[in-house]
Every structure is written in structure tokens, then in C-alpha cells.
Amino acid sequence: MDAPMAPRRRRWLSRRWAPYVFISPFFVLFALFGLFPLLFSGYVSFFRWDAVAGLGGMRWEGLGNYAYVLQLEGLDPTKILTAAFWQDLVSRDFWRALWNTVWIGVVAGLPQHLIAIPLAFFIHTRVGRLRNPLLAIYFLPFITNMVAIALVFETLFSSNFGMVNTVLTGLGNWRIGEFAPLAGVFPTEPVDWTRPDKVPWVVAFVVWWRYVGWNTVLYLAALQTLPRDIYEAAQVDGVSPWQQFRHITLPLLKPMMFFAITLTLIGSLQLFEEPYVLTRTTGGTGQVAETGAMYLLKTAMTDGDFGTASAIAWLMFAVVALLTWVNHRVFKPKD
Numbered sequence: 001m002d003a004p005m006a007p008r009r010r011r012w013l014s015r016r017w018a019p020y021v022f023i024s025p026f027f028v029l030f031a032l033f034g035l036f037p038l039l040f041s042g043y044v045s046f047f048r049w050d051a052v053a054g055l056g057g058m059r060w061e062g063l064g065n066y067a068y069v070l071q072l073e074g075l076d077p078t079k080i081l082t083a084a085f086w087q088d089l090v091s092r093d094f095w096r097a098l099w100n101t102v103w104i105g106v107v108a109g110l111p112q113h114l115i116a117i118p119l120a121f122f123i124h125t126r127v128g129r130l131r132n133p134l135l136a137i138y139f140l141p142f143i144t145n146m147v148a149i150a151l152v153f154e155t156l157f158s159s160n161f162g163m164v165n166t167v168l169t170g171l172g173n174w175r176i177g178e179f180a181p182l183a184g185v186f187p188t189e190p191v192d193w194t195r196p197d198k199v200p201w202v203v204a205f206v207v208w209w210r211y212v213g214w215n216t217v218l219y220l221a222a223l224q225t226l227p228r229d230i231y232e233a234a235q236v237d238g239v240s241p242w243q244q245f246r247h248i249t250l251p252l253l254k255p256m257m258f259f260a261i262t263l264t265l266i267g268s269l270q271l272f273e274e275p276y277v278l279t280r281t282t283g284g285t286g287q288v289a290e291t292g293a294m295y296l297l298k299t300a301m302t303d304g305d306f307g308t309a310s311a312i313a314w315l316m317f318a319v320v321a322l323l324t325w326v327n328h329r330v331f332k333p334k335d
Helices: 018-044 064-070 083-090 093-126 131-143 146-156 163-172 199-223 228-236 241-252 254-269 273-278 292-302 306-331
Strands: none
Touching: 018 306, 064 306, 083 093, 093 131, 093 199, 093 241, 093 254, 093 292, 093 306, 131 199, 146 163, 146 199, 146 273, 199 254, 199 273, 228 241, 241 254, 254 306, 273 292, 292 306
């Protein structure tokens, strides 16, 4: 007589729910550390709250925090086209920080793409075996610690012994006989790079230097996916390299340009590390390099006003969303 069959082990988890259980850790972590802080900051932006006082210390403000941040009182909208109106607006804390952020973002971000696109095209078409080592060199600033970068550039831009001043004054004082042909272009005396009119340029230069390699890698990756037969046909037709770049490469790169410029917009409006470290947390004399993220941190941690800081965060998010929408309209494919 055959032995009785062993009872089948009951499955503790049905096939229907197994996939959801296995991916649930991601959603749990995202809800705790992503979604909840996002929604809670939106909620807090309508309250006056010092976190030290606990949740019981929250006091309803409504849109008061947003009005306090925007500081639109006393502005005459009928004079919006005058320089005095914009000077008055930019002198107010949030608008000054936003202007600094946009200014550094434009001065640092625009040259990134103007240089990265032709540089990637040159590497793609002209560089052979040295391509990967060259890309590693360009990409190195992006992965370098910001504190180390700040120490290096602080030395380079030193007023008395920095290499930048040594080179610039050397060119400015270069003479042919009694004539200094470059004196009107380059300084003849060391430049004080800590002056309010110089600090934003130094920050913008460091931001450009750090991210131009990143964009070069992005554009090179896109170039490597383009069909080669188009360029071969263009060469057969006698199209010059410049015409290939202008009429073939640039139109085909538009999706990557949209992606890369979107990353630059978001990164520029979240700019924090470079100005914070380079100006030693102060934003420079007169806060000329204080960005929106630095102003947010100061409001939350120094002033202890987390409600106003949350309002700043959501206003900056609105600016990012607006500029991303504009960028999408610019690079939207034409029907």
C-alpha cells in the first residue's frame, strides 16, 4: 500500500500580492522620507512655527508667510517699467536672493552648454583612443568634494599670492619697450576678489568649471546614439563639418538639450554648495552671492522660522516649474 502523500505547504503569500509586497519597501521609504516631508512643508508654510516649540507651537498664518517673503508692500505697480522699481524690488531679501540665484545660474549655466556641445562634437568626431581618459578629466570636477574645490580656488584667487592675479597682472604689465599693449584689458594691480562686485563672478566661474564636464558627457552620450549614415551621406554630398554640426547635429540634439538645460535650471535654482562654501556661509559682503537655498537655510536655522522657510521653498519650486515649462515650450518638437 502506498504511503500517504504529505500535505501541501500553505503559501503564506499569494501570487497576486507577492509583487506588491516585494516592491513595498521602496514605497514605504519614499513615503517616509520623500512624500511626507514634501506635504508637511506645504502644510507648515501656512503656519508660524519654531520647531523647538514642538507641534503645539504652530500658529495659523494663512498666506501671511508668503506675503512676508514676497515683501510687495510699498511697490507702485504703475512704475514697473522703471529702473527704480526693480532696484527697490531687488533690495528686498527674497528678491535679492532670487536675483543672485538667477544671475549666477545664467552666467555659469549658459557658457556650460555653449562650450559643452561643440566640445562633445569635437571629441566625438576627432578624438580616438584618448576619448575615455579625456572624458574622465572633464568629469573629475563634478565628483570632486566641494570643500576641496573651495580651498583650491580660494588659493588661486588670493589677492596677494594667487595664481590668477599673478597671470592677470603679468599680462597687464607686459611691455614692449615703454608701451604696455594689454594694460587696458588686464589689471596692472592685484584684484581683491572678495569685493562685492567680484564675488558673484568667482562663484559663477567655479560653478561653470564644475559642471561643464558633466554636460559634455551628456551631449557626447547623445551624439553616440545618432545614426552615422546621415553623416556619411552628408560627407558624400560635400557638406562641411560646420554645416553638419549646424544642420544635422544641433537639430538631432534637441531632446538632450532639453534634458540637460532642464537639469541646469533645476540645479541653478537649488544652488547652495558653491556660494555657501566659497563665501564661508555669509553670501559675501552685502549678501551679493546669497542664493535662494542659502536664504532658506538662514531663515530656518538661524531665525528659527520654519513656516517662512517652507514658504520660500514652495516659491522657489514655483519658479523652477515656470522656467521648466518655458524650456519645454522652447524645445518642444514642431508638428
